[in-house]
Amino acid sequence: MKKLQELIDRLQGQPPKRVAIAQAADEEVLKAVKKASDIGMATFLLTGDVESIKQAAHKAELDLTQPAITIEGCEAAEASSKAVKAVKSGDAQVVMKGKVDTKSLLKAVLNKENGLRGRGVLSHVALFEIPHQERLIFLTDSAMNIAPTLEEKVQIVKNAVGVAVECGWKMPKVAPLAAVEVINPAMPATLDAAALTQMNRRGQITNCIIDGPLAFDNAVSKEAASQKSISSEAAGAADILMVHSIEAANALYKSFIYFAQAKVAAVISGAEAPIVLTSRSDSAESKLYSLALALNYSTK
Amino acid sequence: MKKLQELIDRLQGQPPKRVAIAQAADEEVLKAVKKASDIGMATFLLTGDVESIKQAAHKAELDLTQPAITIEGCEAAEASSKAVKAVKSGDAQVVMKGKVDTKSLLKAVLNKENGLRGRGVLSHVALFEIPHQERLIFLTDSAMNIAPTLEEKVQIVKNAVGVAVECGWKMPKVAPLAAVEVINPAMPATLDAAALTQMNRRGQITNCIIDGPLAFDNAVSKEAASQKSISSEAAGAADILMVHSIEAANALYKSFIYFAQAKVAAVISGAEAPIVLTSRSDSAESKLYSLALALNYSTK
Numbered sequence A, B: 001m002k003k004l005q006e007l008i009d010r011l012q013g014q015p016p017k018r019v020a021i022a023q024a025a026d027e028e029v030l031k032a033v034k035k036a037s038d039i040g041m042a043t044f045l046l047t048g049d050v051e052s053i054k055q056a057a058h059k060a061e062l063d064l065t066q067p068a069i070t071i072e073g074c075e076a077a078e079a080s081s082k083a084v085k086a087v088k089s090g091d092a093q094v095v096m097k098g099k100v101d102t103k104s105l106l107k108a109v110l111n112k113e114n115g116l117r118g119r120g121v122l123s124h125v126a127l128f129e130i131p132h133q134e135r136l137i138f139l140t141d142s143a144m145n146i147a148p149t150l151e152e153k154v155q156i157v158k159n160a161v162g163v164a165v166e167c168g169w170k171m172p173k174v175a176p177l178a179a180v181e182v183i184n185p186a187m188p189a190t191l192d193a194a195a196l197t198q199m200n201r202r203g204q205i206t207n208c209i210i211d212g213p214l215a216f217d218n219a220v221s222k223e224a225a226s227q228k229s230i231s232s233e234a235a236g237a238a239d240i241l242m243v244h245s246i247e248a249a250n251a252l253y254k255s256f257i258y259f260a261q262a263k264v265a266a267v268i269s270g271a272e273a274p275i276v277l278t279s280r281s282d283s284a285e286s287k288l289y290s291l292a293l294a295l296n297y298s299t300k
Helices: A004-011 A027-038 A050-060 A076-088 A103-112 A150-166 A190-201 A214-220 A222-227 A246-258 A284-297 B005-009 B026-040 B050-062 B076-089 B102-110 B150-166 B187-201 B216-220 B223-226 B246-259 B284-297
Strands: A017-022 A042-048 A069-073 A096-097 A124-130 A138-139 A172-175 A240-242 A263-269 B017-022 B042-048 B070-071 B094-097 B124-128 B137-140 B173-176 B240-242 B261-267
Touching: A004 A284, A017 A172, A017 A284, A027 A042, A027 A050, A027 A076, A027 A284, A042 A076, A050 A069, A076 A096, A076 A103, A096 B124, A103 A240, A124 A150, A124 B187, A138 A150, A138 A246, A138 B246, A150 A172, A150 A190, A150 A240, A150 A263, A150 A284, A172 A190, A172 B216, A214 A222, A246 A263, A246 B216, A246 B246, A263 A284, A263 B050, A284 B005, B005 B094, B017 B026, B017 B076, B026 B042, B026 B050, B026 B284, B042 B050, B042 B076, B050 B070, B076 B094, B076 B102, B094 B284, B102 B150, B124 B150, B137 B246, B150 B173, B150 B187, B150 B240, B150 B261, B150 B284, B173 B187, B216 B223, B216 B240, B246 B261, B261 B284
Parallel strands: A017 A042, A017 A096, A042 A069, A138 A240, A172 A240, B017 B042, B017 B094, B042 B070, B137 B240, B173 B240
Antiparallel strands: A124 A138, A124 A263, B124 B137, B124 B261
């Protein structure tokens, strides 16, 4: 895949899935809903306070009477669990954050009785379209796990591979990043990378090719990898960059956006259904791409 | 400063300093020497095996008979200590790596008797010219300290501030980066950032304004900082990004180069004299900028 637009194109001709929005009274979110429903990309279940939703919809110029939109009124505090329940019951396939705290939405998702816990480790999976780069590249985890253990990294890799495979990648190449491409006992990132690589070879992590540690340049540039004589299927060809810490992943994510002028789609993976957590600073285009990524990823 | 070229311009009209190159028999390094001597930026002391230096100079089209060049023949294994000694004695002001291992050069620099130990903590200071950005930005430490302690971070900040001040920055703004801009006890990067900020306010780190933690976007973009209502002198205006770990700093460094098409100059700071460690993958332009950065930084 070369363009994020392809995520939207892939949905054409498929029966539209439904997105449940927790407390939908958010003008920016409803602008994305308008765009998505205008092109028939999805249908929407808007939960939350009906009057507030109507006001926000008016500002977003979203017609709430169209068949693609259903409203389920409830107290704002109930909106997260309402949206999660809609997905749990099969009435919707994707959860999207509206005007609620991320914390309260994730609490509803992780609720042991009525939630969508899935594998238990949720992680943030971002897909970037970077100018001058030939392919889209996934980056994980820049938002959820602060200092993931090896066990958590296994889940983080699986979560990202799950997204990639559903979006059409066959055997995505995963590069666990470190500052160097050699194993250094003083650098835990390199040890975890080696372990993940061997777990992949032993069939403990499937549907992907893992090869690390790789430094960023060796992972993304064939030229850099060959200058260092690194022989690896993932070197210079990584589809998924798995980053050691939230500090590194978060800074990389933002450097792609602010310095490399990249476009991004992002989804939370690892629950029973995709979760879309857009933030105010995301562009309208990015929100639409994130929805498309989640809809592609949804397997229900 | 907006362009790395200004580092070169600042040297014009100043008496040229001398750069001691450890085992200078490296074609790429001598190409940089040729460019630098052509514009009168510096003079050079080439140490190492004379025959090999002559061969490399021939390939680099460098005239070894010009007055700007002096050769001090020695066994290749002695070249590092020879170059370091030249700086120690005042015969040169900058050490540059030729065809020697980084390790052996740093060993000579850190030698307790004959070295240039300085503050004891050496760190890598890179200065980037990034397309679409209004100002040059320093990044540290992407190569030397794996997981710096707070004490080491203090030296890393001082080392970077030292470079910035000698290059013309007055009171550079330092942003200790983290994944978030709030203090989170579970995130050591945020605690160290808070400590560094207060050390600056208490006069323990001077000649700069430190304010952190800041996430990458809050540090570099005024818009991102104002969207989050962050009130800070460094927010959106950081001159120096001080990164928590080598994994994060190294990946950022390479993302600037490979994804943001940035140009870079880099120097090792913290010893008694600047050390230039260019690598084979650096462009000729980048090697020249690194030399200029080191020459500006040199105070001897």
